[in-house]
Amino acid sequence: MVDRSYLGGEVLREVRWERMYPHELEEAFAACPVAWFSYGLCEPHGPQNAVGLDLLKAHGLLVRAARAHGGIVAPPDAWHVHEVGGYAIWAEREIGEARPWLTAVPPWVHFKNVCYHVRAAEVLGFRAAILLTGHYGPNWEDLKTLVDLLQPWLRMRLHGLPDFEVNRPGFPGDGADGDHAGKVETSLLWALEPDLVDVTRIPETPTFPLFAMGRTAAESRREAGEQMAADIVAGLGRLQGDLLATWDPDRPSRLRTFGDVERFWSEVVEPRLPDFKSLRRTWYDKAAPEAGSRWRENW
Ligand SMILES: [Zn+2]
Known part of the structure; x- marks a missing residue:
């Protein structure tokens, strides 16, 4: 093993694909042929969190999961669904x-990219891939639809999920499992990336909207984040085990070329795209952003 003690005192096993040498990738693959994919974006998360929270959270959780259970963490994708519907x-x-500092792409770009990521893992011979979105709203439901559509084309076993699906039992005390820049997300990022959370920036008497800060942000605790991260990593390990146990070498592998991906997209996904929930044009009781709002332009 390469000595990477400079990563911080103890020698941590490198699991991040883009930072590994070929011999390390081969060793990790031989030990556990699982690929972990993280999805998120830069998006307002209150004055107290770095804007990349969703991606940093998803990627950080997968790095911990791979260190605990094996597998290789794919390069993170920091562009995700927003601004529509x-x-x-x-x-x-x-x-x-406010200027939102978003890294948004429409659903048809994001989900097609996911297909290409999955195809890359399929041709490399991975037996399982787990796709984790740290960004919420209905995109995770579409991810599950896409996974259902992809699976018949793959030998590799696939699972897609938002992190809150395995955040059990949730926030210590009340079991909250997900929010937007409230105590759950802020605590998780605090545990995973302590330099990227500054709770002193939470005002004592906030007025909303406040760069999308959650209403419970002031209740954030780093120890709560550590507990939730450990629970999520355990849940990801169970998922990984289930996928590997159902891998079958006799299943056909039909998503192998760029042409296969394009054919899959046009024949299978495009007819379903109008049903994707990320494109739904209402939310709570409101039908549209106000005329003149910056949010009207891609709605
Ligand atoms: Zn978030």
Whole structure:
């Protein structure tokens, strides 16, 4: 093993694909042929969190999961669904007209990229891939739809989920399992990336909207984040075990070329795209962002 003690005192096993030498990738693959994919974006998460929270959270959890259970963490994807449909209506309410520092792409770009990521893992011979989105709203439901559509084309076993699916029992004390820049997300990032959370930036008497800060942000605790991260990592390990146990070398592998991905997309996904929930154009009781709002432009 390469000595990477400079990573911080103890020698931590490198599991991040883009930072590994070929012999390390081969060793990790031989020991556990599982690929972990993280999805998130830069998006307002209150004044107290770095804007990349969703991606940093997802990627950080997968790095811990791979160190605990094996596998290789794919390069993170920091561009995700936003600004369309209900996302725009949510943003108008929670972000307002502040400069949002978003790294948004429409659902048809994001989900097609996911298909290409999955195809890359399939041809490399991975037996399982887990796709974790740290970004919420209905995109995770579409991810599950996409996984259902992809699976018949793959020998590799696939699972897609939002982190809150395995955040059990949730926030210590009340079991809250997900929020937006409230105590759950802020505590998780605090545990995973302590330099990227500054709770002194939470105002004593906030007025909302406040760069999409959650209403419970002031209750954040780093220890609570550590507990939730450990529970999530354990849940990801169970998922990984289930997928590997159901891998079958006799299943066909039909998503092997760029042409296969394009064919899969046009024949299988595109006819279903109008049903994708990320494109739903209402959210809570509101039908559209106000005329003149920046959120009206891609809604
Ligand atoms: Zn978030």
